[in-house]
Amino acid sequence: MVQAKGLSCDYCGAPLAVPASGNVVQCTYCERQLVVEGHQARRTAAIPAASVTDSLLRGYTGQDRGRGRRYGVAEMRSRDWRCERYGLWPASGRASSQYGSMWGANAIVGPPRVYPRCGDIRGAWAPGTRESHTEWIEALYAPGAPPARAIRVFETCMPGATYAVALRHGSGEEELIWQRPAALTGNEAQVLEIELSPPRTVGMVRAYVSNTLGNSWSEIDTIGLVAAAPLPLHLRQAPRRSGCAVWVLAAVVLAATGAGGLVFAIRAGGRSTVGGDRAYAGGGTAVPNVPLQGAASPLDPVLREPTRKVAGTVVRWEAPSPGALKALRPVWASAVIGFSSCYGDASWSGEQALGAPDVYPQHGDVAQAWATRERDQGWEWIAVRFPKPVATRAILLVETFNPGALARVDDLTDQQRPVELWKGETPGSTQSRVVRLELAEPRDMSAIRVVLDTHRQAGWNEIDAIGLVPR
Numbered sequence: 001m002v003q004a005k006g007l008s009c010d011y012c013g014a015p016l017a018v019p020a021s022g023n024v025v026q027c028t029y030c031e032r033q034l035v036v037e038g039h040q041a042r043r044t045a046a047i048p049a050a051s052v053t054d055s056l057l058r059g060y061t062g063q064d065r066g067r068g069r070r071y072g073v074a075e076m077r078s079r080d081w082r083c084e085r086y087g088l089w090p091a092s093g094r095a096s097s098q099y100g101s102m103w104g105a106n107a108i109v110g111p112p113r114v115y116p117r118c119g120d121i122r123g124a125w126a127p128g129t130r131e132s133h134t135e136w137i138e139a140l141y142a143p144g145a146p147p148a149r150a151i152r153v154f155e156t157c158m159p160g161a162t163y164a165v166a167l168r169h170g171s172g173e174e175e176l177i178w179q180r181p182a183a184l185t186g187n188e189a190q191v192l193e194i195e196l197s198p199p200r201t202v203g204m205v206r207a208y209v210s211n212t213l214g215n216s217w218s219e220i221d222t223i224g225l226v227a228a229a230p231l232p233l234h235l236r237q238a239p240r241r242s243g244c245a246v247w248v249l250a251a252v253v254l255a256a257t258g259a260g261g262l263v264f265a266i267r268a269g270g271r272s273t274v275g276g277d278r279a280y281a282g283g284g285t286a287v288p289n290v291p292l293q294g295a296a297s298p299l300d301p302v303l304r305e306p307t308r309k310v311a312g313t314v315v316r317w318e319a320p321s322p323g324a325l326k327a328l329r330p331v332w333a334s335a336v337i338g339f340s341s342c343y344g345d346a347s348w349s350g351e352q353a354l355g356a357p358d359v360y361p362q363h364g365d366v367a368q369a370w371a372t373r374e375r376d377q378g379w380e381w382i383a384v385r386f387p388k389p390v391a392t393r394a395i396l397l398v399e400t401f402n403p404g405a406l407a408r409v410d411d412l413t414d415q416q417r418p419v420e421l422w423k424g425e426t427p428g429s430t431q432s433r434v435v436r437l438e439l440a441e442p443r444d445m446s447a448i449r450v451v452l453d454t455h456r457q458a459g460w461n462e463i464d465a466i467g468l469v470p471r
Contacts (some may be wrong), residue, residue, distance in 0.1 A: 009034065014057060014133040029057050029096050029133060052166065052174045056208050059134050060163045066178030068194035070160070073116040076191050081152075087111065088148070088225040088235060090139035097128035097135060099217065101345040107221075108139055109347065113367050114156045114221040118189040123346070123368065124156050126217040127209075138168065138206040139223040145235055147199035150226040151177075152191050153207050157219035159190035161209040168204035182210035189221075199228040306410050309420035312440025317403070317426055320361060320434050330396055330467035332356050333384035337412065337447060340380045341373035348462070350382055357465040359400040363432040369400050369462035376454055380405075383412055383449040384466050392445045394469035395421070395437040401462035404428030408451040409437055418449065428457045432464075442471040 007016045014029035016036070026033045055061050071079060080086075095105035103126035107113075113123040120126070127135040153162055163182040166174040178194045196202075202225055209218040336350040343349070347367035359366045372380045395409060406426050411419040422437050445468060454461055 007036070029136070052176055056164050056166065056174070056176065057134055057136075059210065060179065060181050064180055065176055066165075066194055067197070068165075068178045068180075068192060070155075070185060070190040070192050072188055072190065076116070079193075081115070081191060082111065083152075083224060083226055084236065085230045086227045088141055088145045088227055088231060090223060091142045092140045093125065094138040094140070095125060095127070095136065097132065099126040099128055101349065102351060103217075103219070104346050105137060106344065107346045108137060108223060109344075110222065110367060111224070112154050112221045113347065114189075114219075115154045115191070116189050118156055118159065118187060120157050120216050120219065124154075124219040124221040126157070126219045127211050130211070130215075130217055132211045134163075134208055135211050135218070136206050136208045137220050137223070138204060140204050141202065141225060142235060143203065145201075145225070145231055146227045146229040147196075148202045148225040149196055149199040149228040151194045151196065151202070151205055152224040152226060153194075154221040154224070155190045155192060155219070156221045158184060158214050158216055159188070160185035161211065161213055161218035162192055162207050162220070163210055164208040165192075165194055166206050166208075167202060168206050174206065182213060184213050193226075306418040306420035308417065309423075310411075310440065310443075313422040314438045314440075315406075315422060315424065315426060316436045316438065317429070317433050318436060319431070325396075325434075328394075328469050330356075330469050331386050331388070331390050333466045334387040335385040337383035337385055337415075337449075339370070339382040343371040343373055343460070350384075353382060353384060353463050353466055355465065356467075357398045357400075359462075359464040360398050360432050360434070363400060363430070365401050365460060365462070369464040371401070371460045371462045372452070372454060375460045376458055378453065378455050379407075379451065380454055380461075381449055381451045382463065382466075383447065385447045386445070386468060389413070389444050389446040390468040391442050391471040392468045393439055393442045393471045395439075395448065396465070396467040396469060397435040397437070397450060398432070398464040398466070399429075399435060399462070400432045400464040402428070402457045402459040403431075403433050403435075403461070404457035405452040405454050405461035406435060406450070407453040407456070410449040410451070411443065411445050412447040412449045413445050415447070421448075425456070436469075 008014060009016055009027040009029065009032070014027055016025050016027060016034065024033055025036050089111050090108050093105035093108040098104045102122035103124065105125055107123055107125045114121045125137050151165060153165065155162060160183050163180060164176060165178040166176045168174055177196070205223050207220060207223060209220070211218045333354050336354065339350045348369065348371035350370055352368050353370040358368045370382055397406065399406070404426055408423040409421045411421055421439065426435060448466065450463065450466060452461055
């Protein structure tokens with residue numbers, strides 16, 4: 001559907017799209033249906049009268065409401081912005097529009113991932129276009145938490161664009177609790193903290209933003225609740241995303257068509273896909289290329305098994321420090337070919353393994369690394385492509401949660417004839433590390449596949465980045 005010039009919703013004022021067929025169109029903002037007749041759109045029968053939602057979608061209503069203020073990064077350091085004992089984070093998200101999976105509505109699930117950074121950074125929600133009608137993002141929370149004393153909106157691009165925050169009730173009605181005119185506050189991330197007095201139980205929050213204030217997207221990292229009492233232990237675990245069958249389907253299509261790889265758009269201002277600034281300290285342990293004993297096939301038939309192998313590859317695991325990795329000039333993966341599974345279509349997705357490391361040297365269950373859908377389920381894999389063929393002397397695998405599941409690495413440059421580069425085992429660890437596979441002889445490569453046996457190391461086994469070291 002294409003947007004019709006001058007055609008707007010009779011309820012909320014949002015621009016409407018021309019229906020592909022018929023004459024009924026649904027407003028993506030207030031979710032009501034209208035009938036298009038020529039250059040006019042009229043209301044269909046039996047639609048409720050204009051509501052609080054309709055008023056808010058038209059923008060700031062001209063009346064301030066609620067108690068709240070914005071805090072800069074330095075101020076929030078003293079206000080416990082991570083809120084480990086009292087912070088309840090969204091379990092799911094919904095939005096008026098979204099830029100794609102990496103800036104999707106469910107990017108707000110869990111604690112902040114972009115904050116305290118500021119800019120157009122994937123991992124935060126962004127509307128579908130740079131200039132659009134007012135937009136909204138909605139956060140849903142798990143039940144059972146104590147009453148909330150405050151709501152925190154983490155604004156990480158175009159901070160100051162949020163002009164209204166409302167509570168959503170089960171009936172679909174909204175309760176406006178805070179409103180101020182939108183006004184950009186500068187180039188530093190902001191946290192809009194809204195006081196709830198007295199504290200109250202909150203199940204759903206919707207934040208409205210103006211998306212026409214500057215030359216970028218108005219982005220929100222997450223919307224947190226600050227409980228009036230410590231959370232039960234089962235709610236202190238950050239929510240995680242589920243699902244991600246789309247990449248397996250993409251791999252099937254790729255294998256069937258023999259395509260040269262999938263290309264994913266990386267929007268300006270997002271995570272870089274080439275280069276890096278993390279480094280090796282040197283040292284480590286080396287083991288030779290050894291076979292797996294009694295292992296079943298680690299891959300389903302989506303991508304071919306290797307029929308050839310190279311000898312002499314040695315694997316080392318090292319404790320990195322800033323400096324040396326940059327000197328190696330690694331080329332980081334820039335596109336995902338496919339994988340066996342992933343934990344989400346934004347957080348912990350296959351794309352989180354692209355580009356230079358952004359979790360390492362931190363160790364933990366962090367959304368900016370690839371994680372499989374389930375833990376401890378056996379064979380899993382991810383296949384990635386690089387921006388150009390590289391005369392490679394070593395492969396880098398950045399493991400940032402429960403290292404030790406690595407089982408095999410294949411050269412996938414010729415996807416019809418994969419080549420096994422290494423097969424074996426590495427010891428488990430409770431610290432992040434970089435595994436370096438040193439090839440006996442340099443070889444030209446543009447794609448590789450990493451195979452894990454997740455039975456080897458308990459918990460999710462997460463990979464932050466995959467790189468090639470040029471000859």
